[in-house]
Amino acid sequence: MNAEFRSNVDSVDQEALAAYRPLLDEVHELIDAGDYEAGISKLQKVARASGSEALMNYLIELRVQAFPRMSEKITPEPMFEANGLLGNPEAVRARLDKDGYLFFRSIIPLARLQELREQITQILAEQGWIQGGDKRMQALAIRRPLREGQPQFFKAHDRIIKLEALHSLAHEPNLMNVIRQALGSTAFPHPLSIVRLIFPDSPELATPPHQDFPNNQGTPNLTAAWIPLADCAIEDGSLAIMEGSHKFGVLPLKFHLGAGNRRAVLNENVLSCRWVGADFKAGDIVLFPSLTVHKAMENHNLERMRLSVDFRYQLEGEALTEGCLQPHFNRISWDDIYREWKSDTLKYYWRDKMYIEAPWDPTLHELPEDHVDEAYEQQLAYNIALTRRKEGRSARGED
Ligand SMILES: O=C(O)CCC(=O)C(=O)O
Numbered sequence: 206m207n208a209e210f211r212s213n214v215d216s217v218d219q220e221a222l223a224a225y226r227p228l229l230d231e232v233h234e235l236i237d238a239g240d241y242e243a244g245i246s247k248l249q250k251v252a253r254a255s256g257s258e259a260l261m262n263y264l265i266e267l268r269v270q271a272f273p274r275m276s277e278k279i280t281p282e283p284m285f286e287a288n289g290l291l292g293n294p295e296a297v298r299a300r301l302d303k304d305g306y307l308f309f310r311s312i313i314p315l316a317r318l319q320e321l322r323e324q325i326t327q328i329l330a331e332q333g334w335i336q337g338g339d340k341r342m343q344a345l346a347i348r349r350p351l352r353e354g355q356p357q358f359f360k361a362h363d364r365i366i367k368l369e370a371l372h373s374l375a376h377e378p379n380l381m382n383v384i385r386q387a388l389g390s391t392a393f394p395h396p397l398s399i400v401r402l403i404f405p406d407s408p409e410l411a412t413p414p415h416q417d418f419p420n421n422q423g424t425p426n427l428t429a430a431w432i433p434l435a436d437c438a439i440e441d442g443s444l445a446i447m448e449g450s451h452k453f454g455v456l457p458l459k460f461h462l463g464a465g466n467r468r469a470v471l472n473e474n475v476l477s478c479r480w481v482g483a484d485f486k487a488g489d490i491v492l493f494p495s496l497t498v499h500k501a502m503e504n505h506n507l508e509r510m511r512l513s514v515d516f517r518y519q520l521e522g523e524a525l526t527e528g529c530l531q532p533h534f535n536r537i538s539w540d541d542i543y544r545e546w547k548s549d550t551l552k553y554y555w556r557d558k559m560y561i562e563a564p565w566d567p568t569l570h571e572l573p574e575d576h577v578d579e580a581y582e583q584q585l586a587y588n589i590a591l592t593r594r595k596e597g598r599s600a601r602g603e604d
Pocket residue numbers: 401403411412417429430431444464499500501513515
């Protein structure tokens with residue numbers, strides 16, 4: 206047990222904890238052996254059932270400590286740059302099938318990324334998330350991090366989701382050319398365009414390892430394109446992929462604070478795959494089908510938000526679920542989204558496409574029964590961890 210933990214749990218009511226000593230000893234045995242997950246799980250069952258405030262505080266403190274130890278501390282190996290395969294669709298597809306991803310440099314015209322970043326940062330500055338003025342395009346965060354789903358998050362997101370430049374980027378010709386080589390000539394994007402507004406200094410919120418299949422369902426050939434809106438190095442929170450992890454079926458889920466609120470529980474087969482990543486430059490893209498395990502690296506940049514988009518593509522004739530035809534978070538209607546668009550060309554474009562509508566299987570998306578407790582405890586522990594980090598830095602005069 207480290208000194209910081211010792212001093213923080215010393216402030217928990219020791220007398221009230223006395224009755225639980227044998228349990229706590231067992232918990233610490235697991236933790237000392239490096240298994241935080243098992244230690245927390247053991248304590249959590251008793252703490253939740255006991256109604257003991259002291260034990261609950263102990264659990265939360267343990268979770269604060271566990272955050273950095275339970276997140277995958279990976280050092281990704283370099284992604285294979287597939288630009289050399291372009292022009293040979295068979296080779297492109299064979300590589301996608303073998304590795305479960307494709308990474309390409311310099312595909313999207315910079316002007317298109319700039320245009321969208323201009324508009325998004327304008328909204329974020331107006332909402333008080335980032336510094337305005339000359340530095341606006343750097344997306345320097347000036348407020349405590351927000352998570353997807355919080356009311357203040359939606360104040361910005363509900364405006365961003367209306368941007369024509371966001372949705373039209375999914376149809377950008379150079380991107381479509383690559384997608385068609387990777388999937389086939391009838392490939393088209395889902396209208397579900399996603400924007401990621403990731404705060405700095407919040408490793409706890411980094412998107413955890415997951416597959417997209419439980420969120421999207423339909424065809425497992427559904428392929429995502431992940432696109433940062435500026436240079437995005439590994440330490441800025443870029444995307445990492447588990448090479449070859451698309452071959453092992455659908456994995457079970459657990460609650461997580463990061464985007465989507467779900468992480469995949471990785472099995473031996475998947476754990477034997479290596480993580481790959483890249484220092485992305487603006488214009489680079491990575492493609493991956495919906496069974497590939499991927500995650501975001503932690504954003505260790507202390508100032509800059511990571512802004513990126515991700516779009517999903519499939520072939521005509523394949524299956525999709527109705528949710529993929531709705532705007533992300535489904536809070537605003539397409540008619541409202543389209544209201545200020547300059548062009549009509551892309552409005553309801555998918556109605557001319559051929560696809561099979563597949564039923565949504567809620568069991569694939571379900572979380573374990575205890576997820577509400579889990580969410581509450583993780584949010585509490587995250588707030589404490591964040592406050593301590595900030596206080597630590599200001600005490601060291603770094604803020
Ligand atoms: O950008 C992120 O943090 C998550 C991206 C992701 O999961 C995806 O593109 O499917």
